[in-house]
Amino acid sequence: MIKKCLIASLLILILFPTPSLAYFGAKYEPADGRIYHGLGQYVTFFYSDEENWQYVNEYQQGAEKSPIIYTAYYSINPKFDEFPYSTVSVNPNLADLINNHEYPYVILLGIAYLDIDATLAEIIGGNISMDDYYVNAAAVINGEWDSKIRALAQEIQQMGVPFLLRPGWEFGQGNSGVHQMGSSDFKDCWAHIQAIFIQEEVNNVAWVWNTVNPDQFNYLDYYPGDNQVDWWGINYFTTSQMSVGDGFLQAAVDHQKPVLIGESSPIHNGGTTNSANWNSWFVPYFNKIRNFNNIKAFVYISDPWDKAGFWNDWPDSRISSNEFIRQNYAAEMNSLIYIHMSEYLANPEVINGETFNYQDVFKLLFNYGKNLTVEVGYLDLVEDSKLNGLDFGLIWLEK
Numbered sequence: 074m075i076k077k078c079l080i081a082s083l084l085i086l087i088l089f090p091t092p093s094l095a096y097f098g099a100k101y102e103p104a105d106g107r108i109y110h111g112l113g114q115y116v117t118f119f120y121s122d123e124e125n126w127q128y129v130n131e132y133q134q135g136a137e138k139s140p141i142i143y144t145a146y147y148s149i150n151p152k153f154d155e156f157p158y159s160t161v162s163v164n165p166n167l168a169d170l171i172n173n174h175e176y177p178y179v180i181l182l183g184i185a186y187l188d189i190d191a192t193l194a195e196i197i198g199g200n201i202s203m204d205d206y207y208v209n210a211a212a213v214i215n216g217e218w219d220s221k222i223r224a225l226a227q228e229i230q231q232m233g234v235p236f237l238l239r240p241g242w243e244f245g246q247g248n249s250g251v252h253q254m255g256s257s258d259f260k261d262c263w264a265h266i267q268a269i270f271i272q273e274e275v276n277n278v279a280w281v282w283n284t285v286n287p288d289q290f291n292y293l294d295y296y297p298g299d300n301q302v303d304w305w306g307i308n309y310f311t312t313s314q315m316s317v318g319d320g321f322l323q324a325a326v327d328h329q330k331p332v333l334i335g336e337s338s339p340i341h342n343g344g345t346t347n348s349a350n351w352n353s354w355f356v357p358y359f360n361k362i363r364n365f366n367n368i369k370a371f372v373y374i375s376d377p378w379d380k381a382g383f384w385n386d387w388p389d390s391r392i393s394s395n396e397f398i399r400q401n402y403a404a405e406m407n408s409l410i411y412i413h414m415s416e417y418l419a420n421p422e423v424i425n426g427e428t429f430n431y432q433d434v435f436k437l438l439f440n441y442g443k444n445l446t447v448e449v450g451y452l453d454l455v456e457d458s459k460l461n462g463l464d465f466g467l468i469w470l471e472k
Contacts, residue, residue: 095366097329100279100303101179101235102426103369103412108362109424110411111142111181111372113336115170117162119380126174128391132375135393137403139414141424142237143178144336144372145170148185149213149266151221171234176414179424181281181335181372184225184240186213186252186262208241210258214265222266226273235424239283239306239335240266244295248286256294263297279303283335286314287321299328304370308336312354315361322365331369334362338374344388348397355398359405 096105103109112132115125133139145165153163171177188209212218229236243250244259252259270278283306284292296302305325309315325332339345339354362368378387392399406413416423 095326095331095369096426097331097367098426099331101237101424102304102331103424104426106366106410107423108368108411109142109179109333109370110138110140110406110413111144111333111370112140113144113181113372113374114376115143115145115165117146117165128375128377129174131391131393135375135391135399135403136406138406138411139176140372141179141412141414141417142181142370142372143170144181144183144374146183146185147225148187148189149218149221149225150185150187150189150209151218152189154221167228168232171232176418177234178414179235179237179417181237181239181333183242183283183335184238184266186210186241186254188212208252208254208258210254210262213262214258216265219269222269223273226270226275229270229278230273230275233277236278237281237304237333238278239281242283242306242335243285243308245284245286245290245292248284248289250285256291259295260297263301267297267301281306281333281335283308283333284321285310285336286318288317292321293324299330302330304333305330306333306335309334309358309361310336310338310340312357315357319365322367326367330367332365332367334368334371336372336374338376338378338390340378340387340390342388344378344390345392345394345398346389348395351398351401355401355405363410 096102112129117125120128129143145167147164147167167180167182170180186208188207213222240263241252241254241259244252244254246253246255254262267280280302281304282295282297282302284295285308287307305321305328307318307321309318322332337358339350342350342353344350362371373390373392375391375393377389377391378384379389392402412423
């Protein structure tokens, strides 16, 4: 194997360092130019435990990398603990997700404010849609659900591992999100839940303010405030959502917040069963991640979306369903901008957001470059606006 390396620009970098690009010092924010690799989703109501982990294993094998983030959902409605609702699996076993499945995933946890009676009636009737979730903001604000909120806070505090929380995810009105509610109710729910976590001295959480279709309503009316939010979050399922959501991404920069793509998968044109979607959906998706320096995490949902009466019009999004897409996806995950589980296991401090330093450049060039057999590595970073100006030089490894 012959190694060729152009190092002149690396010397220029050392002599004339460029300023930081996008590091805001948020809780669990990675360093400049780095992005958490995430996967969704553990859904207890629609899939068995075996099915959920089957999809995880299929994804990890297909991507040839394991994610650091895994998503789950949790209802704070205590009625789920009562009969007959207690016979239905709703909330996940968080300790099991973290401890018993090979990897200590960082859980991105959506906190639901749903009224079980109304929502379950629609699910059983088989006619639920995104507009049929029934939010009970008053029960949160008035303290009726405090016991469940406090129990969740205590459980997370005792586990002591990092969590990313999405209270009332996909908030808004008229934007086809899960939590359709007024802005005052949303902010009051956020403040109430956060106050309980503070009372319980929960320090191992980052708060993610996550919506969908922010172009369709005045999302800033829902903002709890810079001191109450660690990350902003947006969800992408269509290319049109990607094309009209840039105002939200720029507003996050204005507020000095990193962005997490909380949920994403192609839901049109056959999903991953259609090879053409690599160019029509995945390429714009990864370009969006690379072109906005403040996008610091993504979660891709690799799911068959096949439950009758719910998501039944959404196509398969599993990358393992199409070898062309799988190969391209795995190649994308080879970029050094992404933080995978392997790096987290080797260096848990990677999530504590140290800024990128020049010693890291040499370490990465050595540790990654010596093992790769395709055009990889900092060639990605040179062409990538994530590290625009950090011209480390081009690295090729030729057989």
